[in-house]
Amino acid sequence: MLTTNTEFLQAELMDVVRLFGENVPDIAHTFLHVDDTFFDTVIIAGREFCHSESHSCANELEFKRYAKRFSKLAVYQALSTVTGQSMPWGALTGIRPTKLAYAEQEAGRDFRVLFAKFGVSRENIALVGAVLEAQRGIYAKREGDADLYVGIPFCPSKCTYCSFITADIGRTGQYVNDYLTALEKEIAACRGMFRRLKSLYIGGGTPLVLSVPQLRRVLDAVLPYAGGIEYTVEAGRPDVFTEEKLRLLRDYGVTRICVNPQTFNDETLVRIGRQHTAADIVRAFEQSRRFGFDINCDLIAGLTDESVDSFCESIDRAISLSPENITVHTLCLKKGAKLKERESYLCGAGVSEMIRYSRRALLAAGYVPYYLYRQKYMAGNCENTGWTKPGKACVYNVDVMEEITDNLACGANAVGKKIFPNEGRIERVGSPKDIPTYIQKIEEILATKQKLYG
Numbered sequence: 255m256l257t258t259n260t261e262f263l264q265a266e267l268m269d270v271v272r273l274f275g276e277n278v279p280d281i282a283h284t285f286l287h288v289d290d291t292f293f294d295t296v297i298i299a300g301r302e303f304c305h306s307e308s309h310s311c312a313n314e315l316e317f318k319r320y321a322k323r324f325s326k327l328a329v330y331q332a333l334s335t336v337t338g339q340s341m342p343w344g345a346l347t348g349i350r351p352t353k354l355a356y357a358e359q360e361a362g363r364d365f366r367v368l369f370a371k372f373g374v375s376r377e378n379i380a381l382v383g384a385v386l387e388a389q390r391g392i393y394a395k396r397e398g399d400a401d402l403y404v405g406i407p408f409c410p411s412k413c414t415y416c417s418f419i420t421a422d423i424g425r426t427g428q429y430v431n432d433y434l435t436a437l438e439k440e441i442a443a444c445r446g447m448f449r450r451l452k453s454l455y456i457g458g459g460t461p462l463v464l465s466v467p468q469l470r471r472v473l474d475a476v477l478p479y480a481g482g483i484e485y486t487v488e489a490g491r492p493d494v495f496t497e498e499k500l501r502l503l504r505d506y507g508v509t510r511i512c513v514n515p516q517t518f519n520d521e522t523l524v525r526i527g528r529q530h531t532a533a534d535i536v537r538a539f540e541q542s543r544r545f546g547f548d549i550n551c552d553l554i555a556g557l558t559d560e561s562v563d564s565f566c567e568s569i570d571r572a573i574s575l576s577p578e579n580i581t582v583h584t585l586c587l588k589k590g591a592k593l594k595e596r597e598s599y600l601c602g603a604g605v606s607e608m609i610r611y612s613r614r615a616l617l618a619a620g621y622v623p624y625y626l627y628r629q630k631y632m633a634g635n636c637e638n639t640g641w642t643k644p645g646k647a648c649v650y651n652v653d654v655m656e657e658i659t660d661n662l663a664c665g666a667n668a669v670g671k672k673i674f675p676n677e678g679r680i681e682r683v684g685s686p687k688d689i690p691t692y693i694q695k696i697e698e699i700l701a702t703k704q705k706l707y708g
C-alpha cells in the first residue's frame with residue numbers, strides 16, 4: 255500500500271495511511287536529507303506532492319525524530335488532498351498529544367503552533383490546552399517519585415471488546431492463591447525502590463472478583479504503602495460488588511474506586527458480554543457512595559450496534575450520578591478482543607458525534623478534561639479522555655499518562671517504568687502475560703526489578 259526508500263519511516267507512515275481507512279490508493283514516498291533540509295516526495299494516484307522543511311539536528315536521535323515528523327506530515331497532507339478528508343488529530347500518531355505539548359512548552363514554544371501545522375482540529379488543540387491546565391499542581395518531574403500499581407488479572411467473564419490480559423476466573427481460579435503469593439512477594443520488594451510514593455492503584459481485570467479473604471491478602475500487602483495518598487481500586491464490574499467488600503476497601507483506606515458502566519443500555523450490555531444490567535450499575539454506585547469513596551465511571555463510545563442516541567443517554571445517566579471522574583473511551587479493537595475476530599474493520603460512523611456530545615455535556619455539567627491518550631485502531635480516530643470535577647483529578651492517571659514518575663508495577667503483564675528525567679529517557683520492564691509463567695518466574699522478576707529501581 256505504501257513504499258518508501260527509507261526503512262525506518264515505513265511503520266510510522268503506515269500509521270498515517272491507516273487513519274484514512276482501508277481503501278487508500280497506493281503511495282510511493284521518497285525521503286532525502288540535504289544540508290539540514292528534509293525533502294519528502296509523495297506520489298498518490300499519479301499526483302506528486304513535494305514537501306520540504308529545514309531544521310538542524312543536534313544528533314542522530316533528533317534527526318530521526320524530525321525525519322519522521324516531516325514525512326508523516328507530507329503523507330498526511332497528500333492523502334488529505336487526494337481523499338478530501340481531514341482527521342481530528344491531523345498527522346499526529348504514535349505520541350501522546352499532551353506529551354508532545356509539554357515537550358514543545360519545555361523547548362519554549364507554543365504547542366498550538368505545531369499542532370495547527372499538523373492539522374489538529376481547533377477543538378482538539380483547545381482540549382489539550384484544557385488538560386494541561388487541569389494537570390497543574392500534579393504534573394511535576396522529580397527523580398525518585400513513584401506510583402505503585404498492582405494488577406489483578408481476573409474477571410467474572412470476558413467482555414467481547416476487551417483486549418486486556420485478563421482471564422475468566424471460572425477458568426483460572428486454580429491459580430489465584432499462588433498468584434497472590436507471588437504478588438505479595440513483589441509488592442513487599444517495592445519497599446526502598448522510591449523516595450516519595452504519590453499514589454496506589456489496584457487495577458485489573460476486576461479486583462472485586464476476588465473473595466473477601468483473597469482481597470484482604472492484596473490489601474494487607476499494600477497496607478505499608480497506604481495512608482495520606484490517593485488509593486484507587488478499579489473495583490470494576492458492578493456484578494461483583496458487595497457491602498462486605500466495599501466495607502473492607504474503606505477500612506483499608508481506599509479513597510477512590512471505579513464503578514464502570516461502559517454503557518447504560520441493557521441490550522448493549524448483553525451484546526458485549528457484561529453480566530449485569532444498568533440497574534445493577536446504579537445499585538453498585540449508590541452502595542459505593544455510602545462508603546464515601548471518590549468514584550470514577552468508564553464509558554465506551556462505539557460499542558457494537560450502539561446508536562449515537564443511546565451513547566448520549568449513557569453520558570447523561572453517568573452525569574446524573576455525579577461521580578468525581580468520568581472516563582470516556584473510544585472503542586479500540588486490538589488483537590485479543592473476541593470482537594476483533596468478527597469485525598475486521600472499525601466503522602467510525604457516529605463515533606465522532608458521540609465524542610463531540612460527550613465533550614459538550616461534560617463541560618456543561620462542570621467537568622474538565624484532565625488526561626487523554628490515543629491508541630492505534632480507535633474508532634473514528636478519536637481518543638480516550640478522563641474528565642474530572644475540578645480538584646478531583648486522579649494523580650495516578652496523570653502520572654501514568656504523562657510518564658513523569660516511576661511506575662512500580664506488580665503482577666502478570668504489569669509494565670514497570672523507571673524515569674530518568676535529567677537524561678530524558680524511560681526504561682521499561684515487563685512481566686510475563688501468562689499467569690502460570692508469572693508465578694513460576696517471580697524470583698527472576700524480582701531480580702530484574704531490583705536492578706532497575708534498587
Ligand SMILES: C[S@@+](CC[C@H](N)C(=O)[O-])C[C@H]1O[C@@H](n2cnc3c(N)ncnc32)[C@H](O)[C@@H]1O
Pocket residue numbers: 409415416417418458459460488489490491492513514516552553554583584585586587588591
Ligand atoms: C482494564 S479495564 C478494567 C475495568 C473493569 N474490569 C471493568 O470492566 O469494569 C479498564 C477500562 O478499559 C476500557 N476498555 C477495555 N477494553 C476496551 C476497548 N477495546 N476499547 C476501549 N476501551 C476499552 C473499559 O472502559 C474498561 O473499563
Ligand code: SF4
Pocket residue numbers: 408409410411412413416417418420458459460490491
Ligand atoms: S472490560 Fe473489565 S471486566 Fe471486561 S474483560 Fe476487560 S477487564 Fe474484564
